[in-house]
Amino acid sequence: MPKDRNSGQQFDQPRCGSEAGGQYRFARSHRLRKNKEFRKIYEGGRNYPARSMVLWMLPSEEPAVKAGVVASRRMFRRAVDRNRAKRLLRESLRHVMPELKPGTRLVMIARRGILNTPPDEIAKDLRWLLRRAGVLLCAEC
RNA sequence: GGAACGGGACGAUCGGUCGCUGCGGAAUUUAUUUUCCGUGGAGGAAAGUCCGGACUCCGCAGGGCAGGGCGUCCCGGUGCUGAAUCGGGAGGCGCAAUGUGUAAGCAUUGCGGAUGGAAAGUGCAACAGAAAGAAUACCGCUCCGGCUUGUCCGGAGUAAGGGUGAAAUGGUGGUGUAAGAGACCACCGCCCCGCGAGUAAUCAAGGGGGCAUGGCAAACCCCGCCCGGAGCAAGAUCAAAUAGGGGACGGGAGCGGCCCGCUCACGCAGACGGACUUGUUCCGCUGUACCGUUCCGGGUAGAUCGCGUAGAUAAAUGACCGAAAAUAAAACAGAAUCCGGCUUAUGAUUCCGUUUCGUCA
Numbered sequence: 321m322p323k324d325r326n327s328g329q330q331f332d333q334p335r336c337g338s339e340a341g342g343q344y345r346f347a348r349s350h351r352l353r354k355n356k357e358f359r360k361i362y363e364g365g366r367n368y369p370a371r372s373m374v375l376w377m378l379p380s381e382e383p384a385v386k387a388g389v390v391a392s393r394r395m396f397r398r399a400v401d402r403n404r405a406k407r408l409l410r411e412s413l414r415h416v417m418p419e420l421k422p423g424t425r426l427v428m429i430a431r432r433g434i435l436n437t438p439p440d441e442i443a444k445d446l447r448w449l450l451r452r453a454g455v456l457l458c459a460e461c
Numbered sequence: 462g463g464a465a466c467g468g469g470a471c472g473a474u475c476g477g478u479c480g481c482u483g484c485g486g487a488a489u490u491u492a493u494u495u496u497c498c499g500u501g502g503a504g505g506a507a508a509g510u511c512c513g514g515a516c517u518c519c520g521c522a523g524g525g526c527a528g529g530g531c532g533u534c535c536c537g538g539u540g541c542u543g544a545a546u547c548g549g550g551a552g553g554c555g556c557a558a559u560g561u562g563u564a565a566g567c568a569u570u571g572c573g574g575a576u577g578g579a580a581a582g583u584g585c586a587a588c589a590g591a592a593a594g595a596a597u598a599c600c601g602c603u604c605c606g607g608c609u610u611g612u613c614c615g616g617a618g619u620a621a622g623g624g625u626g627a628a629a630u631g632g633u634g635g636u637g638u639a640a641g642a643g644a645c646c647a648c649c650g651c652c653c654c655g656c657g658a659g660u661a662a663u664c665a666a667g668g669g670g671g672c673a674u675g676g677c678a679a680a681c682c683c684c685g686c687c688c689g690g691a692g693c694a695a696g697a698u699c700a701a702a703u704a705g706g707g708g709a710c711g712g713g714a715g716c717g718g719c720c721c722g723c724u725c726a727c728g729c730a731g732a733c734g735g736a737c738u739u740g741u742u743c744c745g746c747u748g749u750a751c752c753g754u755u756c757c758g759g760g761u762a763g764a765u766c767g768c769g770u771a772g773a774u775a776a777a778u779g780a781c782c783g784a785a786a787a788u789a790a791a792a793c794a795g796a797a798u799c800c801g802g803c804u805u806a807u808g809a810u811u812c813c814g815u816u817u818c819g820u821c822a
Contacts, residue, residue: 344479349494353775388775399508399795407481407779414480415780427775439780 346414352388352427361388361427368449372434372442373409375449376427387413387426395432405430412443416450424455 352358365378380386391405409428434442450456 346480348482348777351775355775358775390775400793403795404779406775411480411780 344414344417346387346410346417350384350386350417352386352425357386357425358388358390358427361425365425365427366453368452370445370449371431372437372445373431373449374429375446375453376429377453377455378425379421379455380423380425383422385417385420385422385424387424387428389413389428389430391430395430396435401435405434408434408437408439408442411439412446415443416447416456419457420450421455421457426455 352361361376361378365376368375368377389406389409391402391409393402396402396405409430413426413428428446437445447456
């Protein structure tokens, strides 16, 4: 049995501002769910590569922040690895969701290195990429 | 006690913070939004897709050929029947051990597995060996002949002995013979018939036969039985915009004809030639093209169902703190229509068996 449902983590120090726990979420309403939405970002957006992932970004008129997570079969042959990669990306993203500018559209594509990278390193990568893309609310982060 | 191999079981505890997802409830919202509470949330293989079935659509008079699959018998499980596969039992075959016997063999016990048919036909068999299929004479044995009298040559007989091989055309003993040989005899084996026993595969009293029929069918083949195709991206329902199809209603152009002559075949009609531009309400295309409104059907995007007491559709189980024998909760691995079988992968947990090593007695 997985032990995950009953375990958890203390977010002892939020990295930016002072959010309550309930804000670090990444629900379905904030996900990209249509093939068309992905294509639009690939065609009109910019990409920012890092060791663990590639980030695509495209600002939108609508205020809602939306993001999608990709782990291709070409990159990860086994289904276990694909699941693992997407979970790591989702986990790192949900911690920065409150800090993103409204209207941000993101696609995060996992690269092979992500499986050997600890979660806090992935979070650092993501923060660095978001700063380069200029979609964070507070400038000093 | 350790290691290796084979098989079976199990496949991961408790407490807490944040987060994801299905369902139910409450509040909230334009909404399928948002919030809270309760509750369910990956595997023994979910995998490979090697088999079988359910389910769905397409096709379909009947019979045969081709092609593919399966293969001892009985009982049972997967809802039933068939097929397939699994479990149990039985038969037969092979191997090993033990007993008995000079031996061949026989009996008992254990183990093994794709276990119909090798006297229907075809095909195949390395190397060795003289000879490998209605085979064969290398050595040897026996007899006969020769002259060069030898460790000789030639001919005939012979499958008892040697040698080769995975396998050499029944075994042992005797009779017999020039030497031998089922040539003949006894026993054993084998083949044919089969009283009788058993649901059956099959076993088998007794009788007959000198003995014929080597192996491979996971080679073709023969015999018996079974088999339509595609697959949940199956398939079903709803259905925007645009384009196109059909119906109804309303509006509604535009174009042509009109007379005379002559010829073919009397008249009508038509063809040919020449003229004419008329009807505020002539005739034909025609209530047609086209325009507008509205309805219908197909159908794309999209949505829903199929779909489940886990269950989505860019696809849910994660991050990580603490506790204990422990630095570490671990290896293989992530449900995608469902069920059953098979195969493969795997752990530092555990049980059994085999082999092997070490120590002690």
